[in-house]
Amino acid sequence: MKKIMTFLLVAAMAMSLIACGKKENNDASGKFKAGTYEGTAKGFGGEIKATVKLSADKIDEITVVGDKETEGVGSVAVKNLPTEMVSKQAVEIDGVSGATVSSNAIKEAVTAALKEAGVDASSLKASATTETKKETKTLDVDTVIVGAGGAGMTAALEAKAAGLNVVIVEKMSMAGGNSVKATGGMNAAATSVQKKLGIKDDVKTFVNDTMEGGHNVNDKKLVTIMAKDSASAIDWLASIGAPLDEVSFSGGATNKRIHRPAGGAAVGSYLVKAFQKNLEKEKIEVIYNTEAKEVIMKDGKASGIKAEGKDADYTINAKSVILATGGFGANEELYTKYRPELKGYVTTNAPGATGDGIVMGEEVGAATVDMDQIQIHPTVEQSTSLLVTESVRGEGAILVNSDAKRFTNELLTRDVVSANIIKQKDSYAYLIFDQDLRDNLSAVEEYVEAGIVKQADSIEGLAKETGLDAATLKTTVDTWNKAVANKKDSEFGRDTGMERNISKKTFYAIKIAPGVHHTMGGLKINTSTEVLNTKGKVIDGLFAAGEVTGGVHGGNRIGGNAVADFVVFGRIAGETAAKYVKAAK
Ligand code: ADP
Numbered sequence: 324m325k326k327i328m329t330f331l332l333v334a335a336m337a338m339s340l341i342a343c344g345k346k347e348n349n350d351a352s353g354k355f356k357a358g359t360y361e362g363t364a365k366g367f368g369g370e371i372k373a374t375v376k377l378s379a380d381k382i383d384e385i386t387v388v389g390d391k392e393t394e395g396v397g398s399v400a401v402k403n404l405p406t407e408m409v410s411k412q413a414v415e416i417d418g419v420s421g422a423t424v425s426s427n428a429i430k431e432a433v434t435a436a437l438k439e440a441g442v443d444a445s446s447l448k449a450s451a452t453t454e455t456k457k458e459t460k461t462l463d464v465d466t467v468i469v470g471a472g473g474a475g476m477t478a479a480l481e482a483k484a485a486g487l488n489v490v491i492v493e494k495m496s497m498a499g500g501n502s503v504k505a506t507g508g509m510n511a512a513a514t515s516v517q518k519k520l521g522i523k524d525d526v527k528t529f530v531n532d533t534m535e536g537g538h539n540v541n542d543k544k545l546v547t548i549m550a551k552d553s554a555s556a557i558d559w560l561a562s563i564g565a566p567l568d569e570v571s572f573s574g575g576a577t578n579k580r581i582h583r584p585a586g587g588a589a590v591g592s593y594l595v596k597a598f599q600k601n602l603e604k605e606k607i608e609v610i611y612n613t614e615a616k617e618v619i620m621k622d623g624k625a626s627g628i629k630a631e632g633k634d635a636d637y638t639i640n641a642k643s644v645i646l647a648t649g650g651f652g653a654n655e656e657l658y659t660k661y662r663p664e665l666k667g668y669v670t671t672n673a674p675g676a677t678g679d680g681i682v683m684g685e686e687v688g689a690a691t692v693d694m695d696q697i698q699i700h701p702t703v704e705q706s707t708s709l710l711v712t713e714s715v716r717g718e719g720a721i722l723v724n725s726d727a728k729r730f731t732n733e734l735l736t737r738d739v740v741s742a743n744i745i746k747q748k749d750s751y752a753y754l755i756f757d758q759d760l761r762d763n764l765s766a767v768e769e770y771v772e773a774g775i776v777k778q779a780d781s782i783e784g785l786a787k788e789t790g791l792d793a794a795t796l797k798t799t800v801d802t803w804n805k806a807v808a809n810k811k812d813s814e815f816g817r818d819t820g821m822e823r824n825i826s827k828k829t830f831y832a833i834k835i836a837p838g839v840h841h842t843m844g845g846l847k848i849n850t851s852t853e854v855l856n857t858k859g860k861v862i863d864g865l866f867a868a869g870e871v872t873g874g875v876h877g878g879n880r881i882g883g884n885a886v887a888d889f890v891v892f893g894r895i896a897g898e899t900a901a902k903y904v905k906a907a908k
Contacts, residue, residue, distance in 0.1 A: 355379060355380065355381070355382075355440060356440050356441055356442075357378050358376075358377060358440065359374060359375070359376050359377075360374070360436040360437065360439040360440045361373065361374050361375075361436050361439070362431075362433060362434065362435025362436030362437070362438070363435060364428040364429075364432040364435065365428060366389045366391065366392050366397065366428035367393060367397045367422075367424040367425050367428070367773060368391030368392050368393060368397065368769065368772040368773060369390070369392075370389070371387060371388070371389040371392070371401070371425070371431075371432045372387070372388045372389070373385060373386070373429065373432035373433040373435070373436045374386045374388075374436065375433060375436040375437060377440055381412060382408070383409070384409060385406075385408050385409055385433060386405060387401050387404070387405050387429050387432065387433070388401075389401045389428070392422075392425045393422075393425070393769065394503075394589075394592035395497065395591070395592040395595050395596065396422045396425070396497070396499070396503060396504075396592075397424070397425030398425075399419055400419040400422040400425040400426045400429055401425065401429065403496060404416070404419065404426060404429050404430075405433075408433060411449040412447060413447040413448060414430050414434055414437070414447060415444070415445065415447070415449065416449055418430070419496055420495060420674045420675075421495065421497070421673050421675070422497075424707075430444075457632075457634060457636060458634065458635040459635065459636050459637075459638075460635045460636070460637050461638045461640065462638075462639045463640045463641075464487075464490045464640070464642075465488045465489065465641065465642050465643065465901075466482045466489045466490075466641055466643045466644070466645060466897075466900050466901075467489075467490055467492065467628050467639045467641040467644055467645070468489065468644075468647055469492055469615040469628060469630075469645065469646050469648050469680060469683075470492075470494075470500065470646070470647040470649060470680065470869075471493035471609050471611075472499060472500030472501060472502045472503075472647060472648075472869060472889065473499075473502030473505075473595070473869060473886065473889035473890065473893060474502075474647040474649075474868040474869025474870070474871075474888075474889040474892060474893035474896070475493075475647030475648075475868075475869070476491070476498065476599070476893070477868075477889060477890055477893025477894055477896075477897065478645050478647060478866075478897035478900070479607050479897065480598065480601055480602070480897065481894045481896075481901070482645075482896075482898075482900050483605050483607055483897075485897065485898060485901030485902075486901065486905075487904055489607050490608050490609075490610065490639065491602075491607065491609045491610065492609075492610045492628070492630050492639070493609055493612075493675075494612070494613060494615070494675055495611070495612070495673075495674070496612050498595060498598070498599055498611075499591070499592070499595040500649045500673045500675050501649055501652070501672055501673050501676055501870060501885075502591050502594065502595060502869075502885075502886070502889060503591045503592050503595045503673070504591050504673060504710065505589070505590050505591030505594075505885060505886050506590065506591060506710065506714065507573055507581055507583070507590060507714050507717075507883050507886075508567065508569075508571070508583030508883050508886065509556075509557070509560075509567055509582045509883055509887050510529065510576065510580045510581055510881065510883035510884050510886070510887045511529075511553035511554055511556060511887060512525055512526050512529035512550055512553055512554065512580060513525050513526055514553070514554040514558075514582065515557065515558060516566075516567065516570060516582055517579070520570055520579075522570055522578060522579045522580075523578065524577075524578040524580055526551050526553075527550075528578060529550040529553065529576075529580065530543070530546050530550045532575055532576050532577055532580075533546045533549070533550065533875075533876075533877075533881055533884060534877070535575075536575040536736045536877075536879055536881040537876050537879050537880070537881070538877055538879060539877065539878075540696065540878040541875060541876060541877030542692070542874035542875065542877075545848070545850060545874050548850045548891065548892075548895070549875060549884070549887055549888060549891045549892070552891045552894070556890045556894060557582055559894065560597075560890065563601050564597050564601070565584075565597035565598075566585075567584060568582075568584070568585045569583050569585055570582050570583075571583065572717045572734070572819040572820050573713050573714065573734075573882040573883045574713050574717070574733075574736055574737060574882050575735070575737075575882065576881065576883070580883065581714070581883040583714070588765050588766070589712070589765075589766050589769065590886055591886075594886070610630075610632065610637070612633040612634075613630045613631065613632035613633070613635075613637065614630060614632070615629070615648070615679065615680075615683065616629050616630060616683070617629045617686065618644055618646075618683050618686070619640070620687050623862075623863060624863040625641075625644040625687065625862060625863065625864035625865035626640060626642070626864060627639050627640040627641040628644060628683075642903075642904045643900040643904050644864060644865050644866070645852075645866045645867065645868065645896050645897070645900055646683065646684060646846065646865070646867040646868075646871050647680070647867070647868055647871060647889075647896070648675075648678075648681075648683075649673070649675060649676045649680070649869060649870045649871055650676050650678065650845065651676060651678025652670050652671070652672035652676045652697070652839050652840060652842050653670055653672040653673065653674050653675070654676070654678050655670075657677070657678050658697050658839065661694050661697065661844075662695055662697050665699070668699065668837070668838055668839045669708045669839070670708065670839040670840075671700055671703055671708055671709075671838050671839065671840050676842075676870070680845075680846065680867065680871040681694075681845055681871060684846045684867065687862060688856040688857060688862060689847065689854045689855070689857075689862060689865070690846075690847040690855050690856055690857040691844060691847060691873060692873035692874050693843050693845075693873040693874065693877065694842075694844035694845070696842075696843035696873075696876070696877065697839065697841075697843065697844075698839075698841040698843060698876075698879060698880050699737070699738070699838060699840055700737055700741070700837060700838055700839075700840035700841070701737055701740040701741040701835070701837050702715070702722075702833075702837075703835055703836060703840075704770075704775040704834065704835055705751075705834075705835075705838070706775070707775060709769075709770065709773055709775060710838070710840070711754060711770060711833055711835055712766050713882035714764055714766060715754055715760070715766070716734055716754070717819070717820045717882075718756075718760050718763060718764050718820060718823065719756060719759075719760050719807075719821070719823040719825070720754045720755060720756035720760060720825075721733055721754070721755050721756075721800075721825070722740075722744070722752045722753070723752060723753050723755055723796065723799055724747040724748065724751075724752050725748050725749060725751070725752075726791075726792070726795060727786065727792045727796040727799055728795060728799055729802075729803065729814060729815060730746075730747060730815075731743040731744075732815040732816055732817040733815075733817060734820050736879050736881065737840070737879060737880070737882065738878070738879045741837040744835075744836060744837055745837060750836055751834060751835065751836040752835060752836070753789055753832045753833065753834055753835070754832065754835060755785070755796075755800065755825060755830070755831070755832050756825060756830075757823075757824075757825045757827045757828070757829070757830050757831065758828060758829045758830075758831075759823055760823060761831065763823075767831075770833060775833055775834075776831050776832070776833050777831065777832045777833070777834075778830065778832075779829065779830055780830070781828065781830065782797050782800050782825075785831070785832055789834070791832075800825050802814070803824070803825060804824040804826060807821050807823070807824040808824070841876070841880045843873060843875075843876040843878065843879070843880055844873040845870065845871050845872045845873035846867045846871055846873065847873060847874065848866075848867050848872045849861070850895075851895060852867060852868050852872075852892055852895045852896040853865070853866060864903065866896045866900050866903075868889065868893045868895065868896040869889040869892065870885065870889070872892070875892070876888070
């Protein structure tokens with residue numbers, strides 16, 4: 324470890340050591356050996372480096388560099404934890420929920436730096452000065468939005484654009500919810516981007532694919548709106564600085580329909596970043612670390628919310644309320660109530676996905692639909708709960724079982740592919756792909772950084788790395804490459820994502836199994852995102868969009884439709900709430 328100290332400080336410290344006769348430098352009064360110290364640790368995406376500046380009696384400054392942490396998740400920990408450590412003069416503080424690996428790595432790196440200074444980090448107790456008395460605040464706005472995920476932020480931007488005074492409350496310390504984790508892209512049909520690329524697609528096929536993928540359980544009216552408004556949503560995203568200019572195949576889609584950022588970057592963090600930038604530009608406040616607890620009803624109308632925060636409790640009086648709290652895939656107790664067999668599954672969900680909006684909605688009479696429709700995603704790396712995007716298969720990867728054999732058309736809908744994996748011995752599989760795919764899909768870099776990818780220069784080498792039988796794996800890949808060349812997969816009838824074979828070294832494998840992913844059910848809404856009560860009547864002033872709602876995805880959500888859902892219905896919620904507020908004035 325590099326250590327930078329001025330000669331004078333060393334001399335001064337040495338004198339003081341001699342004077343008080345202590346071996347260690349963090350004595351009971353918290354005195355340090357002044358200087359700058361560095362420490363490192365392994366983060367989620369690579370090395371985390373901490374630089375700690377100490378003066379004789381306090382931690383002056385901590386800077387952390389961790390460029391490879393997941394954007395919008397680990398990056399939030401990199402930004403927030405150092406400041407909190409300095410303010411509390413301690414390392415053992417609460418990590419950022421949802422970014423545990425990054426938070427722990429930051430603490431480790433700071434601990435290592437302090438060790439360099441002869442300081443035992445565990446001896447530093449968080450100072451009590453931060454425990455101030457909680458305030459009670461009352462706000463008055465046109466629209467309060469609960470949840471700063473994709474739907475909430477989109478709704479806020481549209482409501483603001485329509486002239487409303489808007490505030491968002493978010494229970495976590497960061498925005499993005501499950502939306503920031505979306506890696507695939509956004510489904511949209513008959514878009515300006517598709518036209519430019521010469522891709523033929525239409526709204527009707529999008530509707531049919533979504534209905535078929537959802538086993539026709541979906542609310543067709545909602546699906547039709549999503550499909551119809553998807554093209555204008557793509558243009559709107561471009562207009563706010565978030566163009567999705569590449570289009571690819573994804574499971575369950577007849578045509579190339581999944582739109583993503585140029586270069587194949589993960590769509591979620593890209594959009595969340597753009598939304599946040601726009602919120603800032605539009606001066607829309609997000610009150611973080613603040614959990615909405617109830618919807619206030621007055622004269623049968625939703626008239627605000629009550630929320631509890633770290634530093635303050637709020638009564639937010641509003642002329643309309645938009646619930647955008649996401650799903651309940653992080654609430655095992657709730658989802659196992661509907662699907663007991665999912666007990667013990669890993670979840671890909673952000674920790675805020677606990678179904679609060681559904682509970683708050685039900686408390687004011689809202690109806691729910693399809694609560695038992697819970698999607699498991701077929702390709703989740705189990706030790707990290709990291710979801711491997713469908714685009715990996717869409718771009719040409721195959722799945723092989725522990726016998727190194729293919730066993731399914733990899734691009735069937737998520738429920739079918741998951742079921743087919745579960746049927747295999749020990750219920751896991753490997754995704755197999757090559758360098759050409761990696762070069763064309765930057766999402767793969769995250770998986771490599773996270774250490775979940777095995778690689779080798781040859782298929783035989785990859786077999787060795789994974790413990791698969793080399794001869795069988797070679798035959799499987801050769802057979803697949805022939806199917807690609809002949810554009811015919813006679814084994815499993817796959818007919819999409821066959822534009823590239825598996826032949827360019829390096830070769831890669833990721834071990835995956837299914838995990839809880841999306842809760843398709845939720846609050847019942849109409850096509851204007853108005854929340855309906857159990858008698859089918861609109862609850863005045865209450866709107867909902869995104870994963871908190873049910874009906875759009877039916878019995879199975881197609882990859883790329885979560886983003887379409889939150890952008891399209893988030894926009895409608897913002898616009899409809901604005902109309903409602905204006906009409907009431
Ligand atoms: P979507 O974009 O479909 O609405 P997300 O999961 O992306 O779904 O976003 C939902 C957001 O709502 C998350 O950031 C989550 O932390 C937040 N949230 C959930 N419950 C509450 C609550 N009670 N109060 C405030 N925010 C909440």
